[in-house]
Amino acid sequence: MIETRRLSRRFGGLLAVDRLDIEVKRGECLGFLGPNGAGKTTTVRMLCGLLAPSSGGAVVAGFDVVADAQEVRRRVGLLTETPGMYDRLSARRNLSLFAALHGVSDIDARVQKYLEMLDLWDRRDDPVGSFSKGMRQKLAIGRALIHEPPILFLDEPTSGLDPEAARRIRTLIGELKAAGRTLFVCTHNLTEAEQLCDRVALFRSRLLAVDTPPGLRERTYGREVEIRLQGATDAHVALLQALPFAPEVARSGDRLVVRTRDPDTNNPILIQTLVSAGARVQYVTEIQQSLERIYLEILGNPS
């Protein structure tokens, strides 16, 4: 649904996006992660046919973002970083305006559908200026959805919202994903990215890494298992290091942290070896590095 080829954008001397190559499949949710000023919004604008690339290109929903920008805009929904609603107009009028601009045939029914879905139907005739931040954000999502596009670009969908409003928005995004829409989500919220996204791309002017969250963990840290023993000693460490697949083992008190290439095969051997040597195993668990740690590791050390 989205495919970029060395997509680049320069503003004067600043290279905001540098040769981005990425592909997002139909129905996939991609988290686009990076610090402020990384070029995420510029990328989204190029993919929505709003900004032309300086070089390279992209195809979105089968259309070139430069040659067929208008066709691209018909097929994408964009949630901008700030909701940008017409405050003096009602919620209903805000949505009907955008439905009309997208050529929706039965505007009233479509507007009602999304206002009800977003729990805003009771406030349909109130001016948007009287809405809370969370309500405005929901309405902005409704605006992005009103023409029922197959692809949605969500730029910081929960930014600045209180936890309750953010949770509601995440639930809504989860429902959109379940409904088969292709989602491109720019976010700083790594927990959110992990919860919602099939894959995450780490980006700072250029693509640093893209994979599933477990894939990124494995690429960055390998898979690690924690084995807690009653009375762990350096002898236990040496025992494991002597195994043919040569795991990396570190001990911290009674805690052994073991990193192997193929934990699914090797972990049972590790446990069996320890038990055979008389070790008393309290528990074994795979260590889940947080996406935040991976993010900081990769952005701090892009090579």
Add this chain to the structure above:
Amino acid sequence: MKMVWIIVRKEWEEVLRSAIVLFTMLFTPLIFVVTGVGSVVATQAAGAEVGNSKDADEILKLTGDLCTGLAPSDCIGAYMATLMLLLFMMLPVLLPTVFASYSVVGEKTSRTLEPLLATPITTAELLVGKIVAAVVPAVGATWLGVGVYYAAIAIFAPTLLGAILAPAWLAAVFVLGPLLAVASVDFAVVISSKVTDPRTAQQLSGVVVLPLVLALVGQSLGLFLVNGTLVGIACLACLLLDVALTWMAVELFDREQILTRWK
């Protein structure tokens, strides 16, 4: 055209809900009507004395074609009636700057332009929609104000009606007026792209009224009289100005410019 109409409707619903814009659009023409009619009636009353004075011939000579067929006592009233029409010509310049400033700067400050630009609308349709939305009420308010002025003159000073219904003045109201309004909106769009406060945009856009103020002062001082030739030249000049300013507005009102340069 459908997209343009959608934008026009939205603009009217959104901008006309601003108390400042609505007040300006409604009350400025009303103030002009009261001022115009009051000035003409008062001047005509004074003109009765002047018409009998030794200056009557001098006044008739100065006013040229304006007073053809009029008694000297009506001549000064006719002069004032046309001068007030010149005042009315400020309406299609002043009113659109208010509307356009709030329309464009309002979109900038509320960050509504990007979602709008992300729809299939072209920037030309968006710009035309904004121009039409600002020009139509301004020209409508001008014509309504002038209509009320004509009606009041017909009631209170019917002998002067011929002077203000002269072809030159009709051309000024119905041709030059809309041309001035377009120039005014284009100018406001250009200014609005550079500022972040509607009032600043409005004040800076107000510069466009200066040529009319000069014309008003010129006629008041007797330096010249607005006639058919002058109106024709003004229409031509305004048409050229419209083309130039519209070109500038189109250049500025571009997706790339709006998203990357407009602050």
